[in-house]
Amino acid sequence: MDKNLSIRTVNVTRYITPLREGGSLPALAEADDNFNYVLKFKGAGHGTKALIAELLGGEIARALGLPVPELVFANLDEAFGRTEADEEIQDLLQNSQGLNLALHYLSGAINFDPVVTTVEPKLASQIVWLDAYITNVDRTFRNTNMLLWHKELWLIDHGAALYFHHAFTDPDGHALTPFALIKDHVLLPQASLLEEVDAEYTALLTENIIRQIVNLLPDEWLQWEGVEQTPNEVREIYVQFLLVRLQNSAIFIKQAQNARQALI
Structure with missing residues (x-):
């Protein structure tokens, strides 16, 4: 575990569907590596502090040998979400431009x-x-x-x-x-x-x-x-x-x- 840690960065290419558990409106999304992710937005309720806790908690768990889905930085460009019909989701996407956090989607879990x-x-x-x-x-x-x-x-x-x-x-x-x-x-x-x-x-x-x-x-x-x-x-x-x-x-x-x- 003394090797240098790093987290991959992906670009979000497709918003698939909101996951309406909890108040932060995470979403299922596809990235340019062709994998699906559960995307957590910095524009949601607790802002970047929720992403910080997600990253630190997840990577500490991984360092201790506990099973956690891969975490990646997920980049949203400024054009993303303009065609989204739901105004609440469109606002969330617009307020989350830049680096967000995503967990590898465990299909069938x-x-x-x-x-x-x-x-x-x-x-x-x-x-x-x-x-x-x-x-x-x-x-x-x-x-x-x-x-x-x-x-x-x-x-x-x-x-x-x-x-x-x-x-x-x-x-x-x-x-x-x-x-x-x-x-x-x-x-x-x-x-x-x-x-x-x-x-x-x-x-x-x-x-x-x-x-x-x-x-x-x-x-x-x-x-x-x-x-x-x-x-x-x-x-x-x-x-x-x-x-x-x-x-x-x-x-x-x-x-x-x-x-x-x-x-x-």
């Missing part, structure tokens, strides 16, 4: 159903650890954000993670929070090996890997209204948040273990 499929304790603990680390509020019974594809569990939709950046105040304080919302995690009942996973993952996620992942963020996603920091300074805040949280993983592991004990 089905939503994970915890009633039907039981996840073994090690994998459940790995996913709970990830979501507690990146403060992902969105892997619940109501919205599992996991797919079954070729009998394997795949993680999707990390755009609600790293929610400290919506206020962007006191990132070090946020890094030390126990993340009480882990109590709602769909896999928490099966996550009986959190301490074992914590030892493995804190050794695996080096500062070099974290910096490489954060450095993937493009400048145009980091120029926020009301924020004076340069893109490099914003990247460093993400790096420090992730490092501080990693160095103090015992805080969120204890919270998850206590929440699990209350469930079982």
Whole structure:
């Protein structure tokens, strides 16, 4: 994992259909590499911060060996979407010119159903650890954000993670929070090996890997209204948040273990 990380860039050639799960109106789209993608738009509700969380959460998961669809930068040129009949979608496309983010579309995948499929304790603990680390509020019974594809569990939709950046105040304080919302995690009942996973993952996620992942963020996603920091300074805040949280993983592991004990 010490090799240099990179993300491919594709050009969106065809808008196929909106995917109306959630409020951000992602879409199924085709790119110039002839693959289909689930396209996340920077012009949607939470803007580029949702794309940042999606990229950082997805690539951290990949660095930990968890199955995540390939992420690509998806370029929308200014002419794209002018023929779209739906005004809401046309506005979204026009407001999303430039670099967006897309996940490789897993054709034929089905939503994970915890009633039907039981996840073994090690994998459940790995996913709970990830979501507690990146403060992902969105892997619940109501919205599992996991797919079954070729009998394997795949993680999707990390755009609600790293929610400290919506206020962007006191990132070090946020890094030390126990993340009480882990109590709602769909896999928490099966996550009986959190301490074992914590030892493995804190050794695996080096500062070099974290910096490489954060450095993937493009400048145009980091120029926020009301924020004076340069893109490099914003990247460093993400790096420090992730490092501080990693160095103090015992805080969120204890919270998850206590929440699990209350469930079982």
